[in-house]
Amino acid sequence: MDRVLRQAGGPEILDVLAERLPGADLTTLLLEVMRRRAQVLSPADVLRRYGHDRFVAPAQISFRRLRRAEDAVLSAVPANVELITLAPVAPLGTHTTLGPVDQNKVVSTIRNSEVAADPTNGLALEAALRRRAAPGPDPVRLATLQRVVRAQRMEGATTFAHFTLFALVTAGRDTGDLAFERQHVAEHLAILTAAVRACGVADPQVLVTVLDERFERTVEGLDAGRDPDRQSGRGYYSGLCFKIHGNGLELGDGGFVDWTARLLGNRKERLLISALGVDRLS
Template sequence: MAERASALDRVLKQAGGPEILDILAERLPGADLTTLLLEVMRRRSRTLSPADVLRRYGHDRFVAPAQILFQRLRRAEDAVLSALPPGVELVTLAPVAPLGAHSALGPVDQNNVVSTIRNSEVAADPTNALALEAALRRRTTPAEPVRLAALQRVVRAQHFTGPVSYAHFTLFALVTAGRDTGGLAFERQHAAEHLAVLTAAVRACGVAAPEVKVTVLDERFEPVAAGLDAGRDPDREGGRGYYTGLCYKIYGDGMEVGDGGFVDWTARLLGNRKERLLISALGIDRLS
């Protein structure tokens, strides 16, 4: 954070002072800011030679091809999709989402997302876009739960470490949106379904004994956790403030391969506290 603030201070001094940031971020209408930034990018691109583009391609971690062979990724994708039950609709998501799709729904720093200059951002998590789609469908057909899934190559701007950590990777996502029917019935049914799908998908990728660890974030969800075929992880720190009620992780051969839990996104998107949403995701690159 200190390095970011220092760099911003330096840039603002060169640009004429901190007031320029207020003008661009708060006073300039969105369409006008887009017009300005498009012209900036147009002028910058005109100064680039083919050699410049090749040089950037050679060292930019965001644009390099996947390190895992296509055939391996495709086999894992097909294996995961084979575990989907009837009634779950596969959606082909756009590669970009509306600006704020990740930071406005979950507590995600916008600097961890690749923002564009057209009021959009590169997909960083398919569950966010699926939540938006589910909210639209819930608005028109509120009587029935919405069950959606997707495969999407996503990009995240933060630096990751580890042998299977990349700037871009494929995620399988599953979301279920519906209405609270009392007695935690929605939560019980769909948490069990998500975990059944996720573990079946991991087994289909060749992992003989996937492991599930559940963390109860709200004691009212204890009966939900008690009904799941899963171990417990009461000391989990990640995901607190992102998930509500209950969350879980999926492990294959000792490596984390999936994550999920309940969120309040559709409740906030639709302005209805009775709306419920469960999201889950698996890392296809880690299962390849």
């Protein structure tokens, strides 16, 4: 960063761009920068970039295999869950302010938005709008399939720069006695395991991690094992989280978060999120 700032004219330029320019003015400036950069590119330059940029390469999973897995997953979605199609971008800061996720792990755009990195964030925004419009006792159940992009480099044969996630969220109001939590964690796990089985995984394994001892009661009656030593997701989830495994792979993840409570400024709001990696199921 120090080297870049010296070349750009000094460290004060970062303050100007990040803090002093209004958002619309910064967008205007960056649009002109990208317009000029694009003008000097040749078709050969674009092809060269296409051949080396991991973000723009086609999926490693064949279209037909992925489509079959998507259809199989969707076959497990019950009628009371509304399937929606999310935009491929979200407002700038969506993943950082809700997640939290480091902004460097997200592909930011120059129009105050960012490429979707997790559909549960977009579903949470939509659920919050619906809860604000109708804050009654009926929960909002939403699901989607979305191709997402993540900027961090990860090693392994089943990790990709972009991949498809099936995501499910349930947003509602605290009804006391952890009734919301007990009902909807069972619903999510039933949907997710049915989706995994529909993709040909005969015996998916659910492992639950209780993050708050009060949530011990929500595990009662679940067909799930325990993973008390899980470290990932602590600080991201609250109360309880879970993972789904099958065929030697981690296939899904989920748990309770406080996103709608913070979005709506109401501590009584509850949100359960979960997702499956469809590429790994294909």
